[in-house]
Amino acid sequence: MYQMKTLYLIGFMGSGKSTVGRLLGKVLDLPFMDMDDEIVGVNGKSINQIFKDHGEEYFRNLETGLLESIPSQGGVIATGGGVVLREKNRKLMKETGIIIYLEATETEILTRLKGDESRPLLAGKKEVEIRKRLSQRLPLYTETADIQIKTDGGTPEQIVSVLIDRLKGIEYGHTC
Numbered sequence: 001m002y003q004m005k006t007l008y009l010i011g012f013m014g015s016g017k018s019t020v021g022r023l024l025g026k027v028l029d030l031p032f033m034d035m036d037d038e039i040v041g042v043n044g045k046s047i048n049q050i051f052k053d054h055g056e057e058y059f060r061n062l063e064t065g066l067l068e069s070i071p072s073q074g075g076v077i078a079t080g081g082g083v084v085l086r087e088k089n090r091k092l093m094k095e096t097g098i099i100i101y102l103e104a105t106e107t108e109i110l111t112r113l114k115g116d117e118s119r120p121l122l123a124g125k126k127e128v129e130i131r132k133r134l135s136q137r138l139p140l141y142t143e144t145a146d147i148q149i150k151t152d153g154g155t156p157e158q159i160v161s162v163l164i165d166r167l168k169g170i171e172y173g174h175t176c
């Protein structure tokens with residue numbers, strides 16, 4: 001049987017994982033899942049409310065549980081920006097799919113997320129939180145990625161088109 005690998009989108013909050021992932025799924029005609037949306041749906045609470053009621057560790061456990069339950073059947077997954085923090089998550093993604101890192105600069109992230117209060121980890125002073133967490137996570141994004149794509153100045157459609165070209169250079173289907 002010929003099976004497609006799962007395509008995981010990783011990157012910082014605001015890098016466009018949810019937007020680009022949904023479009024990529026549509027263009028490639030593959031099933032799409034946004035991990036945050038799935039967690040919100042299953043738990044009946046917003047991400048903000050989950051963090052408020054139970055804390056970050058609890059959310060991270062939900063995230064890992066969900067990642068473990070995703071069948072490796074070749075869909076597009078938009079992860080949350082913190083998924084790379086756990087080694088277990090990085091390993092799970094590496095074993096089951098192709099990891100696509102959507103890069104965005106600090107300035108671009110700030111512009112995109114200005115006025116957006118849906119991300120609890122940016123609830124403080126946004127510039128400061130973005131800078132701090134981005135510098136902590138950058139090495140994890142780059143070391144985990146199979147493909148890295150710059151997104152500043154590109155529309156989601158342009159990014160999907162570049163991405164599909166890059167995927168052509170990679171064997172992302174396999175026989176099993």
Ligand SMILES: Nc1ncnc2c1ncn2[C@@H]1O[C@H](COP(=O)(O)OP(=O)(O)O)[C@@H](O)[C@H]1O
Nearest residue numbers: 012013014015016017018019112151154155156
């Ligand atoms: N390539 C892009 N150019 C401009 N704005 C974008 C781009 N990709 C996403 N956005 C916008 O940035 C915000 C965050 O996008 P989102 O897909 O939720 O990112 P993530 O899932 O990585 O946090 C949304 O308002 C979205 O419309």
Ligand SMILES: O=C(O)C1=C[C@@H](OP(=O)(O)O)[C@@H](O)[C@H](O)C1
Nearest residue numbers: 012013014036080081082119120
């Ligand atoms: O970077 C993070 O730690 C988080 C990113 C969010 O997803 P997006 O990257 O889609 O915003 C969401 O999972 C949660 O707020 C935590």
Ligand SMILES: [Mg+2]
Nearest residue numbers: 017018036078
């Ligand atoms: Mg998202």
